[in-house]
Amino acid sequence: MTVAAVVLAAGGGSRFAGDGHKLTAMLRGKPVVAWAVEHALEAGLDESVAVTGAVDLSGLLPPTVTVLHNPDWERGMATSLTLAVTHADRAGHEAIVVGLGDQPFVEPEAWRLVAASDASPIVAAVYDGRRRNPVRLARSVWALLDSDGDEGARSLMRRRPDLVSGVACPGTPADVDTVEDLTKWS
Numbered sequence: 243m244t245v246a247a248v249v250l251a252a253g254g255g256s257r258f259a260g261d262g263h264k265l266t267a268m269l270r271g272k273p274v275v276a277w278a279v280e281h282a283l284e285a286g287l288d289e290s291v292a293v294t295g296a297v298d299l300s301g302l303l304p305p306t307v308t309v310l311h312n313p314d315w316e317r318g319m320a321t322s323l324t325l326a327v328t329h330a331d332r333a334g335h336e337a338i339v340v341g342l343g344d345q346p347f348v349e350p351e352a353w354r355l356v357a358a359s360d361a362s363p364i365v366a367a368v369y370d371g372r373r374r375n376p377v378r379l380a381r382s383v384w385a386l387l388d389s390d391g392d393e394g395a396r397s398l399m400r401r402r403p404d405l406v407s408g409v410a411c412p413g414t415p416a417d418v419d420t421v422e423d424l425t426k427w428s
Contacts, residue, residue, distance in 0.1 A: 243336040244289070245357045245378070247282035248326040250394065251275050251343030252295025252315035260421040263297040265343050267424050273302050274418050277346030282376075283307065285353030287339065291329060293322040299343075318392035327384045340395065341376035342417060346427070348376060349413035361407040364399060367415065368408035373399075374415035 251265055258264035265275035272280075275292075283290045283304060291308045292299065295315025303309060310329055314321040323340065330338045339357045341348055352367050356378045359365040363380040366373035377395055379387070383405060386398050399406050418424050 244334065245287050245337045245339060246289040246291055246330050246333065246335045247285055247287040247353055247357070247376075248330070248338045248340045249275075249279050249282050249290075249292045249343050250319060250322045250326070250340060251278070251299060252293050252312045252322045253319065254296040254316070255344070255419075257419045258421065260424065264418055264424070265297060265299060266302065267418070269346055269418065269424060269428055274346050274424075275299055275343040276302055278341060278343045278348065279303055279307055281348055281350045282341060282353055284350035285357065286350075287353065287357055288335065289333060291326055292343070293326050295322065317390055319394040320388045320391045323387060323394045324389045327379075327387065331381070331384065335381070337378055337380045339376045339378045344417045344419065345375060345415055346418065347414045347416055349411070352376060352411035352413050355409050355411050359407070359409045361409070362405055364395065364406045366399070366406060366408050367411040369411060369413070369415050373406075373408050
C-alpha cells in the first residue's frame with residue numbers, strides 16, 4: 243500500500259498583516275512553508291505533494307515534491323484537498339496524510355506515525371490530548387470529503403466520528419497565521 247504526504251499551501255493567508263505572504267515569511271532562516279514541506283519529505287512516504295494557489299511557491303520547494311496548483315483556492319481548503327485526492331487516486335495511492343503549509347513544527351515522526359496507523363479510515367495526530375494535523379485519509383473515505391468550503395477533512399470528522407482515531411505524536415501543531423505568531427516562534 244502506498245501513502246502520499248500532502249501539504250496544503252494554497253490559501254491567501256488573510257490574517258497575516260506582514261509584508262508578503264505568511265508561507266514565504268522567514269522563520270529561523272527558512273520560509274515557513276519550507277519547514278512544513280521538508281518535514282513531510284523527511285517522513286519518507288511514497289510521494290510528497292504540495293498544493294499551491296494564492297502565491298507561487300515553486301522556488302521554495304524541493305524538486306522532489308510534486309506541486310499541484312489549485313486555481314480554485316479562493317473557494318476554500320476543500321478544493322485543495324479534492325485536487326490532492328484526485329492526484330492520489332490517479333497515482334494509485336491507498337491513503338494520503340494531509341498537513342498544512344503554515345505548521346512548521348510538525349515533525350517528520352508525526353507524519354510517519356500517522357501514515358503507519360491503520361486503526362481507522364481517518365487517523366489524526368494527537369498533541370496534548372487534542373486532534374490536529376497531519377491527518378491520514380484512507381481511500382475508503384475520499385468520496386465522503388466535501389469538495390467545497392474551507393474545512394478540508396474536519397467536517398467529515400465531525401459528521402462521522404466513528405471513522406476517526408488518533409495517534410500520539412511529537413512536536414507541536416502550532417501554526418503561523420499572524421505576524422505575532424511568526425514573532426513568537428522565531
